Amino acid sequence: MxxxxxxxxxxxxxxxxxxxxxxxxxxxxxxxxxxxxxxxxxxPEVFEENIAVLRQAFAETGADVEILFAKKANKADCFVRSAAAAGIGVDVASAAELVKALAGGVPGHRIGISGPEKDDTLHSLGVQHDCLVAVDSVSELRRLAATARVAHRQVRVLLRARTGSQPGSRFGMAAAERDAAVDQCLELIEHVSLRGFSFHLNGYSPEERAAAANEMIGYCLDAKRRGAQAADLVNIGGGLPMRYVDPRLWDEFLQHNEPAHYHGTKTSRGLHFYPYGGLPTTQAAHMIMNHPVDGDESLSAKAVRTGIRFIVEPGRSLLDxxxxxxxxxxxxxxxxxxxxxxxxxxxxxxxxxxxxxxxxxxxxxxxxxxxxxxxxxxxxxxxxxxxxxxxxxxxxxxxxxxxxxxxxxxxxxxxxxxxxxxxxxxxxxxxxxxxxxxxxxxxxxxxxxxxxx
Ligand SMILES: Cc1ncc(COP(=O)(O)O)c(C=O)c1O
Structure with a gap:
């Protein structure tokens, strides 16, 4: 035994x-x-408290940050209602999530649509409700513009770009496609309004997120120079860490962790864990915004200086x-x-x-x-x-x-x-x-x- x-x-x-x-x-x-x-x-009371605390944390950094709750993290309707009541937005990635967000009282202009190669139904609902659509490719942009044309509307878009630190991601556009997408937005101006850039990162590093956000600021400024006057939004995504256990206990756990602590063969397949003793969310928010990006200038200071606003899409951490x-x-x-x-x-x-x-x-x-x-x-x-x-x-x-x-x-x-x-x-x-x-x-x-x- x-x-x-x-x-x-x-x-x-x-x-x-x-x-x-x-x-x-x-x-x-x-x-x-x-x-x-x-x-x-x-x-929901705890969720509402988390919204207030995160808002305060971002406000302290001086940056202009709009919070969208990433609905995918929990399907409960009560959280969408709380988001609506608190005046934050919701990030959705399917027509069903969008309908739930609207039904929960979130106005379309506060809803962000993310997810790769979204279907035409989701595009159409997004266009009708004035949602902000994060577009993943030039082909998706063309489909979305066609939907907006049929509806006689102009759709607000972000372009999802690949980051320097995760260039192999399956999400977002690499440099050449990103440039072509900006050109397309300018050509399709009657139906597409380019509002900025977004990105997807795997992982919870505040430094990596700040560096990626800085790249997006560069893309916004470049797009503005090329004529996309309204491109002043950077969506930094979700991925704010949260803490489930005391960090000292977590470190100790990692030191002592071994296959014998598990049933059967679980660890033989290699266990990797969520960082349960990670940074508290508000600390990560400060670290992202205070991170130096150009010499001594912090991300938030650069954003204020260049007129850039942020969107953040926390799921897990708002549900802490x-x-x-x-x-x-x-x-x-x-x-x-x-x-x-x-x-x-x-x-x-x-x-x-x-x-x-x-x-x-x-x-x-x-x-x-x-x-x-x-x-x-x-x-x-x-x-x-x-x-x-x-x-x-x-x-x-x-x-x-x-x-x-x-x-x-x-x-x-x-x-x-x-x-x-x-x-x-x-x-x-x-x-x-x-x-x-x-x-x-x-x-x-x-x-x-x-x-x-
Ligand atoms: C586009 C986007 N926004 C927000 C989130 C939410 O991330 P988290 O729950 O880690 O905050 C995700 C997670 O996959 C995502 O892909």
Missing amino acids: SEVHPFALTALRHPTVSTLVDGHRALLAELLDGLGSPLHVVL QAGFTVFRVQQVEDRRDTDGYAIATVAGNSLSLCEQWFNTDYLPDPILLSAQSVADEEFPACVAGSTCLENDMVTWRKIGFARPVRPGDHLVYLNTAGYHSDFLESRFHDTALPLKAVLRLGHGSPRWRLDGI
Whole structure:
């Protein structure tokens, strides 16, 4: 039997989350009973707080920054409504997302459309609602201009350019195509208004994002010289980091991490993780805008000097702490005598808590809420989904629970609103998709309703 000493990777908690998880267990249990497992609890109040804090952080840098919430990070309608109420925009990448954003009260002029080679339906809706469309290629630009011509309108566009640091990206235009696209915009001026440039970066480096934004400023100034007078917007995309666990704990985890800490062969395929102990979002916002780009001049100072405004499209980071996911434990197979750990099978599957697309694991420890009182005793266990797939592991990593996990217990995975809940959700085995309970704590007792417009 292998010796297992699970590493405790305690998740950070917003006070609202603590109040709910520690002080309102009966309500959570009732919701899970009534609405099914897993249940995503979404917290628009926290989302609204994140908007205010991020706005303030960008304002402090002196730059003019418009925030669009990247809707893809969570499908809950409540977040779109909150975005509308807070006066921020929404970034969408499909006709369905655009319709949801409009239905949630976001005006078309505050909606950005991103995504590669968008279809004609999305173009057409974008044209009709005066959305800002980020165009990925000259051929897409021609299609979009044709749609605008038929509608007798002028469409606002950004050109998505490839960055110097990631020239092999499949998104955006390299230099020659970018130049040709600017020429096309000028030729098609009656139906296309070039407003600036955008880019896509993989990763979370503030320095790399600032350098890419600086490249885009150059493209804007060049386009203006060529006659595109309104090209003064740089969309810096999403990718603002956020913090799930204490950074010291995270460093320690990385030092001690080894294959024996996981069920089966997970690590033999090579595990790479989201940087769970990364920078807080507001610090990253400051770092991007304060980054020196021309000698000593910061990105924000250069933007102010040259009349450039920014758009930022955070998804994950605006949802920091704005939701958690509760699973009911269905069965526990105690293999401690043979394998050194147990497998707790929950009602639900791993596509409802997913890092599966990236072949990795959602690492912060879930919280165990026990149905009966059980004496403390370290209980290493992985968490499995209740489908017939060997790979359906909700948590591959062995978690050091402080007491035995029993059927009927609840596991609460914290901070799941950004990509960790409905990104890949599946109706596998004909099961229903998990529901979302929108919870507001307000000043008194929590109030809940089902999500939906
Ligand atoms: C164009 C665009 N905007 C915004 C985002 C959101 O990024 P994040 O959720 O990391 O902030 C993405 C993510 O893929 C994106 O592709």
